[in-house]
Amino acid sequence: MSIHVWDYVIKWGLARNPELFSDPTSYSRNDFNTLKNTLQQCIPFIKFHNLTSKDFSKKVLPYKKILPKDLYNELLDDFLNDDRKPIKKPTTNVEKFEENGINSKIITTQRAELISKWINGQKSTDELEISYNFKLLYRESVDGFDRFKKFHEICDN
Incomplete structure (x- = not known):
């Protein structure tokens, strides 16, 4: 479910900035900053720790420059651990x-x-x-x- 939230947040950010392409590999530093400024209020609500390593690698890593540095380092450490399983917290x-x-x-x-x-x-x-x-x-x-x-x-x- 969290990956769908991430996908929609990215789509929303791109819709808010129509000058940005959907492929982040072509982004300049300014493009990433534009998207980061648009999405900064949304990022804390995404449950990245519930993603699979594959989802993180394919869908989040291309946008790593929009994540706060400490969050990115924490996630990278978690997802590089081979034994890692998605964290299932008690349902709220x-x-x-x-x-x-x-x-x-x-x-x-x-x-x-x-x-x-x-x-x-x-x-x-x-x-x-x-x-x-x-x-x-x-x-x-x-x-x-x-x-x-x-x-x-x-x-x-």
Whole structure:
């Protein structure tokens, strides 16, 4: 699942910078810096340690210049270890959301994790310590189009 997140983040970054080619082997230093500046807020949310060595090698290494140096060195050390297996951490509510798909146009998996960190008083770069179970309370297309009245009826208290 993490490799799909990485793929989409790269696609999003390229879409935000249409002057960049999809092949990073042709990038200049400025091209990498442009992509790095675009994606710097997204990188902390990618679970690189859950990738296979093959995915890391084929999909992440070509973009190594956009990763923070300390993260890149840590990942390189992990992925060069032949005995390495993807780290399976206990499933958090955010990961359960990710598996089931957050069916919202407003709250994404990354935003749910960020909101959880805000509730915990953590920085956005911190590892999530406690996760929360987010529950969809109101959907206009399901609950009706009388927005304010129905919303308050369902969500108040």
